[in-house]
Amino acid sequence: MTLPPLDPADRDGAEDLLALEGAPDLPEPVLAWRTWRVGRRAQRRTELIAPLAGVLWPPRQPMVATCASPNHVPPGDRCRCGLYAAADPGTLDWGPSDHEVLGVVALWGRIVEGARGWRASHAYPRLLLTGPGIAGEQRAALARRYGVPVHRSEVPPKGLALLLSDDPVHAEVLRRSAGAEVEALLAAQMPDWTRRWEARAARAASDVARRPVLAGFWGWRRPAR
Amino acid sequence: MDIGPVRRRFTAEPISSPVPAAQERVPEPPALEQPDERTPALPTHEIDAVARA
Numbered sequence A: 001m002t003l004p005p006l007d008p009a010d011r012d013g014a015e016d017l018l019a020l021e022g023a024p025d026l027p028e029p030v031l032a033w034r035t036w037r038v039g040r041r042a043q044r045r046t047e048l049i050a051p052l053a054g055v056l057w058p059p060r061q062p063m064v065a066t067c068a069s070p071n072h073v074p075p076g077d078r079c080r081c082g083l084y085a086a087a088d089p090g091t092l093d094w095g096p097s098d099h100e101v102l103g104v105v106a107l108w109g110r111i112v113e114g115a116r117g118w119r120a121s122h123a124y125p126r127l128l129l130t131g132p133g134i135a136g137e138q139r140a141a142l143a144r145r146y147g148v149p150v151h152r153s154e155v156p157p158k159g160l161a162l163l164l165s166d167d168p169v170h171a172e173v174l175r176r177s178a179g180a181e182v183e184a185l186l187a188a189q190m191p192d193w194t195r196r197w198e199a200r201a202a203r204a205a206s207d208v209a210r211r212p213v214l215a216g217f218w219g220w221r222r223p224a225r
Numbered sequence B: 001m002d003i004g005p006v007r008r009r010f011t012a013e014p015i016s017s018p019v020p021a022a023q024e025r026v027p028e029p030p031a032l033e034q035p036d037e038r039t040p041a042l043p044t045h046e047i048d049a050v051a052r053a
Helices: A011-017 A134-148 A158-165 A168-176 A181-218 B044-052
Strands: A032-036 A082-085 A100-116 A119-128 A150-152 B004-013
Touching: A032 A119, A032 A158, A032 A168, A082 A100, A100 A158, A119 A134, A119 A158, A119 A181, A150 A181, A158 A168, A168 A181, B004 B044
Parallel strands: A119 A150
Antiparallel strands: A032 A082, A032 A100, A082 A119, A100 A119, A100 B004
């Protein structure tokens, strides 16, 4: 389906109110990549939280975007509101928490498409990929509460996102598949991804080890004559 | 994150809801049903809290 390009002259926020009138452009959700943070405290271990906004994504209910502006319904074209997701997992932002997870999210309702991703009015997680720091019991509890598969990755989610960015064929399979197909792909690819991730980590550690030498070199100043 | 310059705006209305129904059970991967050997088990009181959540 070819969608009409956005007319720059039609980007006033009030026009957004008309966006959902008539038949929808797509009969299916947009599937894209995003991150969540999993609660760390015992009472919040089965909660998915938006990393930047700190807002809870409700289990078994659509996450609905809100905006403080009275002039448009989220997502506004010239506003930053909406529920975000990326086309390339390698472009996702990550916080310092080791409890962040990678996942595929379904977006629907009103959607603004950018060059690197989407902002939507409605969203719900489709599958989650957690790192080795999240225990099996917590994964199972998350899966039961949200009703979506929660898979284990031996590679930390941030690393997995980078590896998938370099491996678009498998990233696409993960993005579009579900259940046993995802589990089979992870089982088949994880040894290779783990090896590549460990090699990356070793290179990064080596770079850090060399950095003081370089810093010393660049910090050197020719004595004034 | 930044999605870059806006390209277009559209609507999507899935035929079937992406939100699982309250009674719908997710097919849990086999790994979820086995003891996790690499990660330490939660203390008992935390497992209880997870089960209650």
